[in-house]
Amino acid sequence: MSLRLPDTGAEVLSDGRRMVPSAARNAAPILQVLQEEAPARGVMLEIASGSGLHAALFAAALPGLDWQPTDADPGTFASIRAWAATSTGRIAAPRPLDATSPGWAADWPGCAAVLLVNLLHLIPQAAAAVVLHEISRALAPQGVAFLYGPFLRDGQATSPGDAAFDASLRAQDSTIGYKDLGWVTAQLQAAGLSMQPREMPANNLMLVCRK
Numbered sequence: 001m002s003l004r005l006p007d008t009g010a011e012v013l014s015d016g017r018r019m020v021p022s023a024a025r026n027a028a029p030i031l032q033v034l035q036e037e038a039p040a041r042g043v044m045l046e047i048a049s050g051s052g053l054h055a056a057l058f059a060a061a062l063p064g065l066d067w068q069p070t071d072a073d074p075g076t077f078a079s080i081r082a083w084a085a086t087s088t089g090r091i092a093a094p095r096p097l098d099a100t101s102p103g104w105a106a107d108w109p110g111c112a113a114v115l116l117v118n119l120l121h122l123i124p125q126a127a128a129a130v131v132l133h134e135i136s137r138a139l140a141p142q143g144v145a146f147l148y149g150p151f152l153r154d155g156q157a158t159s160p161g162d163a164a165f166d167a168s169l170r171a172q173d174s175t176i177g178y179k180d181l182g183w184v185t186a187q188l189q190a191a192g193l194s195m196q197p198r199e200m201p202a203n204n205l206m207l208v209c210r211k
Contacts, residue, residue, distance in 0.1 A: 003122065003172055006165075010051070016082035018051035022118070026201070027057050030117065030148055033198060033206045037144060040064045042112025045138060047099045047131070048072070048119045052080030058115075059089020065113070066090050070097035100127035105137035114138060114145040120184070121150055121166070124175040129187055136191035139211045145193065147207040148200065152180040158203040181205070 011019040038044070041064045049055055049069035059067035067089055069080050077094045084091040097104060099116075100123055114135050120128045135145050150162055157163035157178065170177040181197065184207065188195045193209040200206050 003169070003176075005122075012079070013082075015085075016078050017053070017086070018076075018079040020051045020053060023051055023053045026117070026148070026204070027054060029200050030054070030146075030206065031058055031061055033200075033208065034058060034062060034115070034146065037146070037208050038062060038065065039112040039142075039144060042066070042140070042143075043068055043110070044113045044115060045108055045111045046070060047097060047114065047116045047135075049080055049094060050076055050117075052076070052083035052094070054115075054117060055080060055091055056083040056087035056089070059084075059091045060087045061089075063089060066092065068092045069094045070099075072096065072098040072100075099131045099134065102130050102134070105134040108138045110140045111138045112140055112143055114143070115148075116146070117148045119149070120147070121169065121178045122176055125179065125183070128179055128184075132184070132187045133191045135209075136188075136193050136211060139193075141211060143211045145207075145209040145211075147184075147209060148204060150178055150204050151184065152178045154182065155180055162203055 044065040044067050046055055046069045049071050052069060055067050055069045074096055080094040139145060157166055166178045185195055188209055193211055196208045198206045
């Protein structure tokens with residue numbers, strides 16, 4: 001089932017780039033964290049790259065990293081390539097990756113960093129657990145994962161807007177919705193990752209996870 005999300009129907013420019021308003025809004029605060037916390041060199045595996053806007057902006061600002069965009073939907077690849085063509089960063093061709101599939105990390109060993117933006121609330125909890133554990137397996141020793149998005153805190157949304165969005169997701173698919181920060185923390189610890197949450201705009205968090 002295709003979810004109805006705030007960015008559904010995002011504009012497509014003449015060169016094939018999708019303009020996703022939420023990705024444009026959160027790019028600057030996410031980049032600030034990456035500039036402070038990301039490794040200077042190595043492969044940055046981006047999961048669920050979507051339009052490719054983040055890959056273009058972040059790879060250009062982090063020139064020591066080799067950016068690897070991925071997505072479960074190959075239909076996103078034209079936009080990712082179009083965005084990459086506008087960037088001065090080192091961006092590899094997009095590759096298919098379903099991060100909810102157990103065992104995928106075996107094909108992506110030794111990543112210096114992993115970036116995941118706004119996915120966990122759009123997949124079931126069992127699938128989210130797979131994503132988190134496989135991310136740990138994909139990371140090199142001392143690697144860093146960056147997990148951005150909205151979370152429940154002690155089972156509660158942090159704003160009326162978040163409560164409404166969470167409810168709209170669950171109404172479309174009862175198996176998805178915001179994940180509780182405590183549950184995510186427990187999954188990360190079980191996977192061998194330490195985690196530092198950072199407050200972000202619009203009640204979101206960036207979880208900085210170290211192996």
